[in-house]
Amino acid sequence: MSFISVFDVLGPNMIGPSSSHTAGTAVIAYLAQKMINGPLKKVEFTLYGSFAKTYKGHGTDRALLGGIMGFSTDDTRIRESFRIADERGLEFHFIVNDTETDIYPNTVDIRMENEAGQVMTVRGESLGGGKVRIVRINQVKVDFSGEYSAVIVVHQDKPGVAAHITKVLSDCSVNIAFMRIFREAKGHTAYTIVESDNRLPENITETLRENSHVHDVMIVQS
Template identity: 70%
Template sequence: MPYISVFDVLGPNMIGPSSSHTAGAASIACLARKMISGRIKKVEFILYGSFAKTYRGHGTDRALLGGIMGFATDDKRIPDSFSIARQRGLLFSFAVNERETEVHPNTVDIVMTNELGRRMTIRGESLGGGKIRITRINNVEVDFTGEYSTVIVIHRDKPGVVAHITRCLSDENVNIAFMKLFREEKGKLAYSIVESDGQLTEHVSGEIKKNKYVQDVMLVNLQGGTDGSRL
């Protein structure tokens, strides 16, 4: 059996009522926000399963919107996230998908559009006790938790790219905790996701981008703040 700590039982510091439906939702959205550059102008939340059935009563909608604005799970502004979003000029909407049933019951797709018109879709699952998992970036299936600082490299699936990524991290003395490669199919778009124990810097991102097959690099640091940057 997996190890369960007392903190998993008690749940995270949060604005209630539910660690799955509010804290988990806020964490998913907050993590998604760090994965797109610039200011988010528009966001759509597509809800599945239990999220779809109870999102209004459990405050999942307010938690998701608060998270996309960078609010932590215990931020007292979460109950007022609708009015705060409107004040900030953030366009938002919620939709329910009852057709797709082969998903985790607490699943949300977050469709973000930034000020430059770039669009990104993140799928997240709330696993209970405030724990989450990201399972899709755009159309590529992935798997990471956000419990570590993470570098996400979007690149062509070509020989030598993964070695280049690990060399850049090694040169910066970054200790790799986990590394996974996800791809659409052989030779096409791939996502290399590296979770590390320490903070990641823009210098690492710049070095990784020097490879001609690398399209984008996203840095998600655990202690990176909530100003909308990907640090």
């Protein structure tokens, strides 16, 4: 027998009106900006399904912009996110995609560009009750919720890389809750995502990079 928490129904503490269209999108954007070195200079949000139809009325645009600036779901600054983004010099655009229908209804693509010229695209889905799923990073299909602290290792799909990652985490006494590997194709770019019950030590980044096949390391703390 499965049980549904009252918090799954009501959603998290948030600036409303909707846990799916407001809180969920703020969480997706908050997770996305954790995956790229800031500060950001430009961001584009492509909205699909119900997001494309109702994003202005439900405050989805303000929530996305607030999340990308690091605001939590209950941060009152979300109401003023347009003004704050302008003050920070953050260029932002909202793009409606109402032609692609074979997609989860509450989906957003976030294309970020930082001041160093690095570009990253993240796709997220808002599942309801403030829960989300990140399903794509830079065209590679992935799957993680953001409910746990996670380390995302971008690497070449080569033997020994997974063993290197687990050894580094073991040496740092990191308890692994989930570990999954996603890849473009055999031998090409892969994303290993490790989720932990506890906060991850920030100093594991450089140690993970010691493997010559590792391209990038991102830490997303819950």
